[in-house]
Amino acid sequence: MKPFTVHTGIVAPMDRANVDTDMIIPKQFLKSIKRTGFGPNLFDELRYLDEGQPDADNSGRPLNPDFVLNKPRYQGASVLLARENFGCGSSREHAPWALEDYGFRAIIAPSFADIFFNNSFKNGLLPIILDEKIVDDLFKAVEANEGYQLTVDLEAQVIRTADGDEIPFDVDPFRKHCLLNGLDDIGLTLQDADVIRAYEEQRRQQAPWLFND
């Protein structure tokens, strides 16, 4: 996993609530057995005017000029500003894979759906929860200033604006540690292999029907 330390980038505003993972990456693209290459189909149904097909070349497809990521001012955006309950619906990890593959490193919203939130951390994508009022103000600032950028400093747990304002945010200490260092948490868990075996032994006594191997 790519570590996340400090990131500065253009902010793109996704001004709708309850953005679901079907919208982030439609089902036909889930047929891939790889983790990469989903970026060109991120938000496919909103982004293009035709229906996307897996394994097809996307370069010649008609773009929806009204879609935010197609607007010239948001080209190269790497911070996504969103509304409440972002990432709801299906558990598909293809959603953070697609966002990451497109180039996003951080998403700011008043709330996230649990599974999406969890999946993002496993893929070097930082979801940040901020107060609804602050998110609202950020939407206004992005709208008013072309090329609006934010700097996300994970170590310090602050977002810095170009004017030098600082917005603090919370993050789970374990997830922060993994993200800062790009750690694979399977390796960390396996350090506790003996504890897991001891649990299994004790559980096997109490509930042997769970171990009818």
Add this chain to the structure above:
Amino acid sequence: MAGKTLYDKLWEQHVVKERDDGTALIYIDRQLLHEVTSPQAFEGLRIAGRKPWRLNANLATPDHNVSTDKAEREAGIDGIKDSVSRIQVKTLDENCDDFGITEFKMADKRQGIVHVVGPEQGATLPGMTVVCGDSHTATHGAFAALAHGIGTSEVEHVLATQCLIQRKMKNMLIRVDGELGKGVTGKDVVLHIIGIIGTAGGTGTAMEFGGSAIRSLSMEARMTMCNMAIEAGARVGLVAFDEKTAAYVKGRPYAPKADQWDMALAAWKDLVSDEDAVFDKVVEIRAEDIKPQVTWGTSPEMVTTVDGTVPTLDDAEDDVERSAFTRAYEYMGLKPGQKMTDIQLDRVFIGSCTNSRIEDLRAAADVAKGRKVAGTIKQAMVVPGSGLVKEQAEKEGLDQIFLEAGFEWREPGCSMCLAMNADKLGSGEHCASTSNRNFEGRQGYGGRTHLVSPAMAAAAAIAGHFVDVREF
């Protein structure tokens, strides 16, 4: 000291290790696998040179993109027309064979939708932790099991360690007391709840459904409700253990037998929330207030009653909701104030992990019996949740009832719930669907989904538009 909730108990029983930062290593008793969210996890194991921790804790079956067409199914894997789907189903077979994981392959009559297969086999048991790379894993909570969906990285983590790193959720209770009216099903109850609390109403919580109305529901109906807890934002849905749970589980292939059964039963009796348990959030609902539900928009919370109308902008709470309503009117091709019964339908889908069990098919067949699908309906399909559900339905003659009425009788799979196979809506088509998500494009590019119960879907197929099943 206050009592414990069912969730508290399940959590405590599975803590392998508490960590200083408030997270815990939680033991996973059962992992269900399917073809869409597992390939990258197996690939991860291979790259790291890891082996599954406990093979028999895993059970796999392909479901998301298998064909439901009889001829295509009989042609086997090589007969899958869509080449990308074929690779995915093949990859699951190869991964399960290589690693030694039990899989009900496509031609096995035990194959089906993971969330139908697990309970049907007794592979889902009370008191277990159950995970799967699918958000509708919440379904298994109907058995007083701690079950939730996970992403592919976590699928790999569970394969490699039999554990997950988790932070404890909050406790939420939805209490439904009273008697449900005729024609009101588990599907209507859960849609009604989502209409009240919203699609983020349960975020961060384990959502227990309790109260006398829930106790009166069958296991199938409880599964339907827990299945859609995720549509209310809760990863976990739960129903307390009772004699119905025991009766459903007893005798199933993976269920405990003989002495172990008595031992298990004794342990399972404690899988209820204590009388004095404290919940972080409680929502109380009167069963008598619930009518048959139909969704009108592009989120499960955009729901109304069959005798209702599409809400107007005045009904929206704020600007964000007003813009969501406006977008939904346009996408769905509906006008504010329009009567739900006036919506003309193009297709009907009865199936999915929400409503494809035998009870669901019986309810739909009961409505369809001796009637005909309306001439304006292009397609009405019934997709059983598993090969065994299909076999049982055929034994009862339900397939004949559907076929005589003009429905298609399909092979088991996820089918049009998410349209990863050939079963999908055309752009602009309205569908009465017993599935769980009415998101834009979910059932096909530009497709317009209305979520309903199986009986309501069958009635809609006959009438060509929504009708109140209570008067049908």
